[in-house]
Amino acid sequence: MNTIADLIAKEEFFAGLDQSTLEFVAGCGRNVRFAAGDRILTEGEPADTFYLLRSGSVAITFYVPGQGGVIVDTIGAQDVLGWSWLFDPYRWQFDAEAREDVSAVAFDGVCLRTKCDGDPQLGYSLILRFARVMLKRLQSVRMRVLDIYGSGPLN
Amino acid sequence: MALALSTETRVPDAMVPVPYRVVGRARETADTVTLSLEPAAEPIATPLAGQFNMLCAFGVGEVPISVSGVDQGHRLRHTVRAVGAVSQRLCAAEAGTLVGVRGPYGTDWGLESAFGQDVIVIAGGIGLAPLRPVVHELLRNRRHFRRATVLVGARAPEEMVFRGEVASWQASTRITVRTTVDYATAAWKGEVGVVPTLIAGVTIDPEVTTVMICGPEVMLRFTAAEVLGRGVAADRVRVSMERNMQCGIGRCGHCQLGPVLICTHGPVFPWSRVGPLLARREL
Numbered sequence: 001m002n003t004i005a006d007l008i009a010k011e012e013f014f015a016g017l018d019q020s021t022l023e024f025v026a027g028c029g030r031n032v033r034f035a036a037g038d039r040i041l042t043e044g045e046p047a048d049t050f051y052l053l054r055s056g057s058v059a060i061t062f063y064v065p066g067q068g069g070v071i072v073d074t075i076g077a078q079d080v081l082g083w084s085w086l087f088d089p090y091r092w093q094f095d096a097e098a099r100e101d102v103s104a105v106a107f108d109g110v111c112l113r114t115k116c117d118g119d120p121q122l123g124y125s126l127i128l129r130f131a132r133v134m135l136k137r138l139q140s141v142r143m144r145v146l147d148i149y150g151s152g153p154l155n
Numbered sequence: 156m157a158l159a160l161s162t163e164t165r166v167p168d169a170m171v172p173v174p175y176r177v178v179g180r181a182r183e184t185a186d187t188v189t190l191s192l193e194p195a196a197e198p199i200a201t202p203l204a205g206q207f208n209m210l211c212a213f214g215v216g217e218v219p220i221s222v223s224g225v226d227q228g229h230r231l232r233h234t235v236r237a238v239g240a241v242s243q244r245l246c247a248a249e250a251g252t253l254v255g256v257r258g259p260y261g262t263d264w265g266l267e268s269a270f271g272q273d274v275i276v277i278a279g280g281i282g283l284a285p286l287r288p289v290v291h292e293l294l295r296n297r298r299h300f301r302r303a304t305v306l307v308g309a310r311a312p313e314e315m316v317f318r319g320e321v322a323s324w325q326a327s328t329r330i331t332v333r334t335t336v337d338y339a340t341a342a343w344k345g346e347v348g349v350v351p352t353l354i355a356g357v358t359i360d361p362e363v364t365t366v367m368i369c370g371p372e373v374m375l376r377f378t379a380a381e382v383l384g385r386g387v388a389a390d391r392v393r394v395s396m397e398r399n400m401q402c403g404i405g406r407c408g409h410c411q412l413g414p415v416l417i418c419t420h421g422p423v424f425p426w427s428r429v430g431p432l433l434a435r436r437e438l
Contacts, residue, residue, distance in 0.1 A: 061341070069340070070338060070339070071347045076356065077356075136352075140348050143351070147310070148373045148374040149308060149371060
């Protein structure tokens with residue numbers, strides 16, 4: 001049977017971590033499943049977890065009065081869901097909903113923060129990984145701001 | 156006495172449009188239509204996938220429009236977005252209207268050179284129009300290729316061209332099709348995000364992969380960067396360029412990009428040739 005450490009060792013997000021560090025981090029993780037349509041995160045609620053998706057798809061949404069939930073991003077296998085657990089005030093900024101059945105590893109944010117506080121090298125290594133994810137998402141948002149499908153010749 | 160035109164001043168045949176009649180007009184999005192055109196005289200040569208024609212709205216002007224389909228009986232399909240005087244007139248053309256067609260011009264996608272390989276087609280916005288014949292070819296001659304993947308991006312679901320057709324491609328098990336938009340409501344079942352972000356989810360074997368990309372220049376740059384980042388060589392990445400093409404035959408120079416003329420050396424180029432040019436701010 002695969003342990004959490006075995007599972008996360010295969011994920012790109014944790015690539016490069018040695019076995020003992022993987023096991024140290026895995027101590028904060030557990031397997032979870034969501035059915036299509038399940039709410040995973042709710043805006044304003046305490047952010048105490050982050051998810052490493054192993055399969056399935058999740059929509060990150062923002063509630064707009066009159067429009068309902070507007071999808072601002074979709075993520076899938078190998079993606080990370082949630083980083084508000086890292087920063088004060090530790091509240092989710094968006095909603096997230098499973099679009100299809102999802103399996104993931106859920107990490108206890110308080111557990112991880114405590115381990116990172118006690119092991120700055122681990123903290124730095126994890127922060128770098130989250131920064132890479134954030135950079136990717138930021139670049140995606142910048143491309144949308146540029147309206148990359150919109151420009152063209154004026155004939 | 157009638158004044159004879161000298162050889163130098165005679166209008167070359169290449170500049171004389173052939174009359175075609177609009178026989179169908181399908182609305183794709185709020186500002187884009189696909190026109191079906193049938194020859195009202197001797198038809199032009201059959202265009203290859205990726206080539207373009209100059210379409211003339213008589214009395215208004217001409218614009219380069221890529222060919223989005225060639226049907227039986229020399230029927231042409233052109234997908235036109237209303238962004239200026241000429242394209243607005245073309246978009247408004249009712250069935251029976253005569254338009255002028257010159258062409259076909261430029262280079263094609265060269266799909267035959269990808270036989271036996273993986274093909275990834277990436278389209279942004281109306282950039283799906285010149286790639287539509289490629290997708291048709293992938294479906295028609297599926298056994299000639301290994302994996303076939305089509306990635307389509309648009310601002311919003313209602314701004315995706317050929318929506319019904321894309322849905323039928325998705326329903327087919329012969330090719331993999333993924334769609335994405337910049338924003339959507341819960342009714343949207345595709346992805347949300349820009350089209351380059353879909354590339355991460357595609358299995359790429361760089362040595363045997365040919366990538367074909369079409370969309371606005373900004374999209375081309377981001378998408379090509381993502382593909383190159385996955386190890387695909389620049390000469391395996393083909394892009395269709397669009398610049399200010401006025402004559403279509405390499406005489407006026409309006410579409411010049413450094414040492415290349417988009418209308419005759421392109422519009423389909425290997426990224427190895429145009430990528431470095433697009434990175435130069437002076438061009």
